[in-house]
Amino acid sequence: MCCGEPPKPNKPIRATSAYAKWIAAGCPRPNKEQFKIRANGCLECSHRQGLICGLCDCVLAKQILGVELGKLSMATEACPLPEPKWKAIDLDDYLGVS
Numbered sequence: 001m002c003c004g005e006p007p008k009p010n011k012p013i014r015a016t017s018a019y020a021k022w023i024a025a026g027c028p029r030p031n032k033e034q035f036k037i038r039a040n041g042c043l044e045c046s047h048r049q050g051l052i053c054g055l056c057d058c059v060l061a062k063q064i065l066g067v068e069l070g071k072l073s074m075a076t077e078a079c080p081l082p083e084p085k086w087k088a089i090d091l092d093d094y095l096g097v098s
Contacts, residue, residue: 025091
């Protein structure tokens with residue numbers, strides 16, 4: 001803990017939970033426009049530390065074997081700010097369900 005900030009939740013447990021939720025939903029990804037909105041929100045955020053979110057410690061984007069991974073690429077994830085810069089994508093909209 002530093003400067004009176006509360007300790008962050010356990011990163012490995014949080015990441016495992018986020019990936020489990022994403023996989024259970026069928027690995028939905030934002031489309032190009034949604035990804036751009038997410039990336040721009042993070043780029044202008046004062047909490048961003050390189051490719052890491054300074055609020056939740058999540059990797060925002062990382063390419064592994066040509067596959068984009070990270071919080072920005074997981075439609076089930078949202079910005080952790082109290083007033084999020086971007087939200088999880090409604091899976092009914094994602095699937096075209098009305």
